[in-house]
Amino acid sequence: MTDTSDTAARDAQRDWRDTVFLPKTDFPMKAGLPAKEPGILARWQAMGLYEKTRAARRGREKFILHDGPPYANGDMHIGHALNHILKDTVCRTQTLLGKDAPYVPGWDCHGLPIEWKVEEQYRAKKRNKDEVPANEFRAECRAYAQHWVDVQREQLKRLGINGDWDHPYLTMDFQAEATIVTELLKFAESGQLYRGAKPVMWSPVEKTALAEAEVEYEDVVSTQIDVAFEVLDTPNCPAIREFLVRGERVYLVIWTTTPWTIPVNQALAYGEGIEYAVLDVSKLELISLTERGTEPSRRDGLRDTKVIVAVQLVDSFVARLNPKNAPAGWAIGDTGLRIKGTDLARGEARHPMHALGGFFAKPRPFLPGDFVTTDAGTGLVHMAPDHGEDDFLLCKHYGIDPVFAVDGAGMYRADWAWLGGQGSVINKKFVSAEGPICSDLRAVGALLAASDDFAHSYPHSWRSKAKVIFRATPQWFIPMDQKLPSRLREGLGEGSAANAALAADFPPPTPPAGGRGAEGETLRSTALAAIEATTWYPPKGQNRITAMVAGRPDWVISRQRAWGVPITLFVNRATGHYLVDPEVNRRIVAAVREQGVDAWSEEAAQDLLGADYDAADYERVTDILDVWFDSGCTHAFVLESGRWPDLQWPANLYLEGSDQHRGWFQSSLMEACGTRGRAPYDAVLTHGFTMDAKGMKMSKSLGNTINPIDLMKESGADILRLWALSVDFTEDHRIGKEILAGVSDQYRKLRNTFRYLLGALEGFDEEVERFGRLPVAEMPELERYMLHLLAELDAKLRAAVAVYDFNSYVRLLTEFAQEDLSAFYFDIRKDSLYCDGVDDTKRRGCRTVFDTLFHALVRYAAPVLCFTAEEVWQDRFPSEDGSVHLLEWPEVPNVVSFSMVGRWSLIRQLREKVTGKIEPLRRDKIIRSSLEAEVICPSPYEDVRQNAEQIDFAEVFIVAKVTIDPARSSFENEADISVARTDFHKCGRCWRHLPEVAVDGDLCDRCAGVVA
Structure with missing residues (x-):
């Protein structure tokens, strides 16, 4: 006869771990993506994954994403990576939905970006492009483009992009x-089509016209000048005419930040609705150019000089005047005379350099311009139809044509009377306040003010980074406002x-x-x-x-x-x-x-x-x-x-x-x-643009760039993919070490979710044959609640895919894995999964839901973490020619019970409050784990009170005992939740503290039955 006390003592000391059904899996916690992903890529290529995907979806509804061609002229950068990850995710999610969503990548192979690079190679070898036969030069451009197509193709494939990489489109294909x-x-x-001469954006460095998309705007500091044009006549304004008859000088003053356009001036524009002030200038040494000849005559200390500027701009104009242009004691007074813009109609002025004759001797007409404003300057604008869209259109209307004085390199043509053969007009020294243009204007007394301090935004070529100019040249145009031919309506x-x-x-x-x-x-x-x-x-x-x-x-x-x-x-x-x-x-x-x-x-x-x-x-x-x-x-x-x-x-x-x-x-x-x-x-x-961690534009000179190729070598492509789909890519967004560290942590949590599911489902396929999947109707309420949450997630993910909201897609998936699974369902069901018998209904229901979760989550994750999802799938269902990416969107049971959902929502809130109440006791070491806690809870909702007996609150809260006290009506106040250390003893197998355990280490009734 055995002494029962001796048996209990032996049981209390026994290690029961070999009887516990702990998760088992070889799926590693450490991802090792940089080493693992290339092998997965090679397997996809060997099995022809893209072709298999096409075959699997053939005959289905089409979804066509047309790839915009990047330039073939350099390594992939972070913008390429983001863009192609998004495209891949679109195609993968549409494929997952069952559509036929092919992806054909392409490259833009012509144009200045490639030509410029080949020219750089020429310059490095001291070769002149113009001395090389055109077809030979083009062949070098073609070879250069093909090289970078091949390089970028391998880099983009490394991102996991599933496409027809063997048959891309190239704009240079014949x-x-x-x-x-x-x-x-x-x-x-x-x-x-028509050929016409009008101003276009022109790069003097690259010697070609540029499209708006080839231009970027940078902040610069330019020279601003105020220039006086002497009035010859104003037929519509008797008051100004009277000044002229008396021999007084009247000048229209223009303001510009492009001094180099003054040598091409052909008219002056005024605003018809603007009011102008006539100012009296005392002792200002303006030069009279009345007499023709090479030497202008100077009138000292003019007391009868008038200048005209917009009334609203008088103060800013006076503030700009340069003392260099006047002797001591000069002053500006107000004559009190105000004229309307219309008073200037049909008037004329002379160019400051009119003494040069020819082009410069022609009077400059005053023209009404609806673009003239009083935002800055003088309210008067000089017109150079060669170098401005407004200038061109206004002058063209009045029969004034461009003169093409500035050549393709930004130089004044050799035969131009003023500054011929000089330039370049984008050279800061050439157009500065001390440069030849301002010096010549100052010499003839027309320069009232000049300073090299005007800060503004200015267009630059995004390739050469040099300033561009507006320049009139003969070009070919497609008209925007010409009526289309009727055959477009009838069919091409x-x-x-x-x-x-x-x-x-x-x-x-x-x-x-x-x-x-x-x-x-x-x-x-x-x-x-x-x-x-x-x-x-x-x-x-x-x-x-x-x-x-x-x-x-x-x-x-x-x-x-x-x-x-x-x-x-x-x-x-x-x-x-x-x-x-x-x-x-x-x-x-x-x-x-x-x-x-x-x-x-x-x-x-x-x-x-x-x-x-x-x-x-x-x-x-x-x-x-x-x-x-x-x-x-x-x-x-x-x-x-x-x-x-x-x-x-x-x-x-x-x-x-x-x-x-x-x-x-x-x-x-x-x-x-x-x-x-x-x-x-x-x-x-x-999508927006990727900035550094501080929100600054990335620049090699600043050293704040993130190289996606290096990032994949360090962390793997899935980390880069997860980052791209986690940010709000529709706006400008950020990347940096801390941001990527957060993404890596997010990845680890998702990976561990899959690892836990794989371990918990070990042997599940064999178990199906022995016990069968538990029907939904027989499942405990918690399992049915989890299936409902999965169905909710499914609907939200579908909605996110429909509007390409991948930021929400990833957030929903991550939150579900963390909050609904790891922190809630997995936490609660560990006890049943580890300790219940293999044929227990609760455990079977749990594993059935786990299997449903696995099949859903691995599919949901596949478009985002394409490598990891494949690794997860192959770990459970190894196959030489199978792939998670051939699967379709999961079918999720639709378990709907509003009372159940509402009830569990309240229970989860109560569980969170209880956990918060227990934590201080753990911190103070009053209890070592929540399993040692006894809890008294309020019962504020009738639905929870009525179903209290059907719900094992101790299991849900992971404590020893829960008492629902009807007298306590609110859990908003933590004082209504009581927590104390239990007197129950601890089961040696499941570690729960239960009333039937006589001494610590004994087995509870459940564990004793399972072990038996």
């Missing part, structure tokens, strides 16, 4: 170049033999309903209507691009460079009209398809023209197309050509940075509206 030519000739054939290619010939090799898409530009509409109005019909994420993007399109000038499509698609037009030397002939156009397109851009050469001109035309009668245009026209055509040769049969036109989505509202989004819009009458996209998603 077929792509032929399509770009085809699109250009569609504009030409429909009369939507109809009613046009020339266009039909072009369309033979590039058939147009079926016209979408309501998509064509109506007859009589302009490109501007058609584009504005298309913007209205497009969905913009975020919505403010619509206002941004609408304002840009509403106010933009005609599209300058020509560039004066070598590396690009040529403007394949022949211009009749006699008429100035470009040739439109279907046979000629067909030959041009065919030649470019076969030989690329080199096909457009002087040697080939006669062959392209054919027997009907003499090449001597035609000028072969040598300009190339604006690279934005190239990229604006990508929808045509990528979505329509049939080369990628999985694609279709139009795209569901374009996705780029917010700067593309004035770049690719707009050029694609203009190109498609001009040829197809609608946008090439249904929706546009934009």
Whole structure:
């Protein structure tokens, strides 16, 4: 007979861990992503994951994201990484929803960015580009672009981007170049091209016109000057005429921050609604240039000099006057005379350098300008139609044309009477207060004020970082306000033999309903209507691009460079009209398809023209197309050509940075509206720019850049992906060491969630056969509540995907894993999972929910943590040709009971209060763990009181005992919650303190049964 006391003593000392069902998994807590991810990538490539994905979704609803082409000229930077992670996430989430969402990456391979880099290599070798044959130079540009395509492709693949990397689109492919030519000739054939001279943004360093998207604005300090133009006559203003008759001098004063435009001045503009003051200048030594000749005469101490400026700007004008221009004792008084802007109509002044004769001797007319304001300056503006949009339009209206005095390098042409052969006009020394322009104006007494201290924003080339200028040059334009041809309404290619010939090799898409530009509409109005019909994420993007399109000038499509698609037009030397002939156009397109851009050469001109035309009668245009026209055509040769049969036109989505509202989004819009009458996209998603941790723009000179390639080597691509999708990418956002440390912590929590599920589900598949999954109806209420929360999460994630709100998507997923699972459900169910019998209903219900959670969460995480989700899936379901990325969105049980949800919401609030009440006792070591606590709780809600017997509050709160006291009505006051150390003894297996345990170490009834 065994002594029971001896048995109890032995049991109290026994280690029961071998009877506890602890989670078991080989899934490592330490991710080791930098070493592990390349192997996963290699496996995807070996199994043909992209092709398998296409096959799995073939015949399903299409979702087409058209990739905007980055430039092939350097390593991937953080902006590339963010952009492509977002695109990949869009395609992966749409694929997860069951759609066919192919991704074809592409690159922009033409244009100045690449040409500039090749020229830099030339300069380093002391070679002159102009001495190299054009086709040889272009071949070097092509090779340079291809090199960086290959480099960037491998870098982007490392991010886990699932795409058709073996067949990307390149704008320098011969077929792509032929399509770009085809699109250009569609504009030409429909009369939507013209050549004209008007100011465009011009880079004197790169010697070419620039598009708005190629320009960035930087803060600079410029020279500001006030210049006096002597009035010759004012027919509409007798008061001023009277001064002139008396021999007094009257001057209009202009203010400018571009002194270099004074040598090209042709008129003066006033505001018709502005009131002007006539000021009396005492002892100011202005020089009279009345007498013609090389030596002006000086009138000392003029007491009869008048200057005219806007009334509102008198004080700021006087404050700027430079004492150098006047002797001691000079002063300005107010004559009291006020004139209206209209009083200046038909008036004239002389240029300060009129003594030079010729161009400078012509009187400068006064013109009314609605752009003249009193925000700054003098309320009078000098007009140089060569160098300003407003100047050009106003002067053109009055028959004044540009004179092209400044050449492509920013120098005044050699034959210009003033400063001929000098420059550059963007050189700070040349335009400074002591430079030649101001010195000459000062010498003739026309410079009233000059200072090198005017701070403002100024356009720069984003490639060379040099200042740009507005410069009138002959360029090719697509008009914004010319009526579109009616055939756009009828369908592309109809009613046009020339266009039909072009369309033979590039058939147009079926016209979408309501998509064509109506007859009589302009490109501007058609584009504005298309913007209205497009969905913009975020919505403010619509206002941004609408304002840009509403106010933009005609599209300058020509560039004066070598590396690009040529403007394949022949211009009749006699008429100035470009040739439109279907046979000629067909030959041009065919030649470019076969030989690329080199096909457009002087040697080939006669062959392209054919027997009907003499090449001597035609000028072969040598300009190339604006690279934005190239990229604006990508929808045509990528979505329509049939080369990628999985694609279709139009795209569901374009996705780029917010700067593309004035770049690719707009050029694609203009190109498609001009040829197809609608946008090439249904929706546009934009992201902001990545700043450093302090919110400053990243710059190599500041040393605050984050290299995504280095980051992947240190932390792995999944960390970079999680960062990109965790920030509010629709706005400018930040990255830095502390931010990435937070992302890494977030990642570890998600990884540990999967690790716990994998361990808890060890052997679950075998258990299914033995016991069967527990039906939802038989599950405890907590399990049904968790399935309800999962269904809620599922609906929210679907809603986030629908509007591309990946910031919310990641936050919802992370919060669910942390707050609903780790801190709540996992915490509560550890006891049942570890200690209940394998056939226990509660444990079976728990493991069934765990399995449901696993299948849902690994799918939800796959678009974000593409490598980790694959690792998790393969750990549980290893397969040589299987992948989590071939799965579809999970089916989640819809468990809805409003009373249950409300009840558990209150229980969770009560649990949080109890935990907060226990913590001080743990801190003071009154109790060692919550399992030693006895709790008395209030019962403020009838629903909780009625169901108290069905809920094991001690298990939910993870304590020894819970008493619900009906007399206590509120848990808002912590005083209504009582916590004390229990007198119950501790079970040696489950460690719960229970009344049936006689001594510490004995087994409770439940554990005794399981062990038996």
